[in-house]
Amino acid sequence: MSDMSTFPNGLDALEARLRQDxxxxxxxxKAWVPPRVVDGHRVVDAVIIGAGMAGLVASAMLKRLGVANHIxxxxAPAGREGPWVTFARMRTLRSPKQLTGPAMGVxxxxxxxxxEALHGHDAWVALEKAPRETWMDYLVWYRRVLDLPVRNATTVDAILTRxxxxxxxxxxxxxxxxxxIARHVVLATGRDGLGGPFVPPIADEIDxxxxxHSADAIDFAALRGKRVAVVGAGASAMDNAATALEAGVARLDMFVRRTDLPRINKFTGIGSQGVVHGFAGLPDNWKWRFVDYAMRAxxxxxxxxxxxVSAFPQAHLHLGSPITALAQDDDHLVVTTPKGRHSVDFLIFGTGFKVxxxxxxxxAAVASHIRLWRDRFPVPADMRxxxxxGSPDLGDAFEFLEAEPGACPxxxxxHCFNFPATLSHGKLTGDIPAISEGADRLARGIVRALFVADRERHFADLKAFDTxxxxGDEWADADAREEVSDAT
Structure with a gap:
């Protein structure tokens, strides 16, 4: 058992230990990718879009493997990347505190x-789960201590082929x-990275x-004293409901289609290194069975x-209550379910995301060429x-594949390093447990592609190397000495 008294005390000591490790x-x-210049501009070996957890560990892995020329x-502005201090409204992370996440085995x-460096071992023992703001602080530190090449306040408008x-x-x-100009692009764009928030069509005609949506910026203070409803009962729906209640809403109604809340976290229950490394090797029908079953559960x-949420007496959970009609009535909404009608002042959709x-x-320039799972797999009628x-069919390094071979090489x-990669690779691209393993798979695939593409240059370097x-003075040829002796 290790002596915890020897553990670094303070970030300065921890960072010194990290540098030593x-x-x-x-x-x-060491950097090894040959530089390339096109039209007078240095080509970037990889552009990673998104500097949340997935983007940071992808960057760290590329840097680790010697692909230094990436950005x-x-x-978002620095320190506000990802959901943690924006639309995430839970108090703590869902994941157990001890998961190593983006640490890459270090x-x-x-x-x-x-x-522990900040608060000590006793505080770690007492901690139940990581507060989301503290997790964001950790990611900011992770970025700084690894000196990752992040550029903030930069929006990507288009990815164009050349x-x-x-x-x-x-x-x-x-x-x-x-x-x-880039050789590779990585989409580390999170849960909604290939789509956006899903809002049911019933809201189309509502002001x-x-x-x-639960992923929007919401002025909860403005909801004080109002009647608020939340659609859904997943984690984000609950967290938004709780935030509204804590802001002082007069009444909170949650409308849920199911007749009971799901109680078992299926995928977490079977989590293992077998799932992490083995899922991608499953036949198509088994991949589909695993993910479809987990989604339905x-x-x-x-x-x-x-x-x-339930700590507040003004919170009301309505099970078996899908919204069948939604209408504006002057300054409020009327929500209709199979069980009745409810007047509300504001509605929050905790209805997830779409691909x-x-x-x-x-x-836009490439979407029509991307092969989807519906193009690959004949979906059984009972598992639509x-x-x-609509999820993309991905290659070994999370790269998109062509719907029509040769149409868009x-x-x-x-590389699709975000949530919709789940069906092809398993849960390696967004959740904390296996994010390092996912980034390792991604980075090794990019490294392989870069080396293969530059094979002529590397072979020329092989031939030219002459150190x-x-x-030649380490020994003398014994036969040559004998020949000289015989000649004399």
Whole structure:
């Protein structure tokens, strides 16, 4: 058992230990990718879109493997990437605190190391789960201590193919637009990375001032004293309901289609290194069976989130109550379910996200060429699933595949490292438990592709390398000495 008294106390000491660990491991590897210049511009080996957890660990893995010439772009200001301090409204992470997440197998990079360095071992023992703001602080530290090349306040407007096999990434910062030429692009764009928030069509004719999606910026203070309804009962629905209650709403109604809340977290229950590394090797029908079953079972909201809501007497849960009609009535909405009608002042849809490549402007030039699972797999009639059918069919390094072979070869250089990769690779691209393993698979695939593409240059370097290890004075040829002796 380790002596915890020897653990670094304070971030300075932890960072010193991290530098030592990386030096002993000879990390990061030396840069090895030959530079490339096109039209007077240095080509970037990889552009990562998104600087949340997935984008940061993807960057760290590429840097670790010697792909130093890459950048990470995020539209958010520094410190507000991802959901943690924006639309995530839970008090703590759902994941157990000890999961190593983006640490890439380096102990000094773990959340535990970070937390204990700041607060001590006793505080770690007392901690139940990581507060979401603290997790964001950890990711900010992770980015800084690894010196990752993130550019904030940068929006990607388009990914365009080029005749030379490279990609143009059209970026915008405020009113300035520039184009970066890239060899590979990684979409580390999170849960809604290939689509967006899902709102049922029943809201189409309702003035947006009366409703929001749970991923939107919501002025909860403005809801004080009002009647608020939430559609859904997943984690985000519960967290938004709790936030509204804590802001002082007069009444909170939750409308749920199911007759009971799901209670068992299926995928977490079978989590193992076998699932992490073995899922991608499953036959198509088995991949579909696993993911479709888990989706139908649904993931229950955390117990703490439910208790956070039920603690308020003005909270009302309506099971078996899908919304059958929604109408505006002067200054409020009327919600109709099979069990009755309810007047509400504001409605929050906790209805999740959709996969819809055509809704992503940055993919407009290539979306029609991307092969989907519906193109690959004859879906059984009893397992129809629109989200899975619209998920991209991905290669070994999360790269898009062509719907029509040869129509858009550049797709092999665009990597889908976000939630819709689940059907092809398992849960490696968004959740904390296996994010390092996913980034490792991604980075190794990019490294392989870069090396193969530059094989002529590497072979030329092989032939040109002429630094001798032996100088020729280490020995004398015994037969040559005998020949000289015989001659004399």
């Amino acid at each position: 990386l030096a002993w491991l000879e990390l990061p590897a 990470v772009l995020d539209k 102990p000094a990079l773990t959340f535990r190391a970070y937390y 005749g030379d096999g490279l990609l143009d990434v059209v970026c915008r910062q405020e009113d300035r637009t520039e184009t970066t 947006p001032k009366f409703w929001a 649904q993931t229950p909201p955390p117990r703490a989130s439910v208790l956070r 819809d490549l055509t809704s992503r402007p940055e993919l 699933n629109g989200e899975l059918e 550049a797709l092999a250089k665009i 001798p290890e032996l100088l």
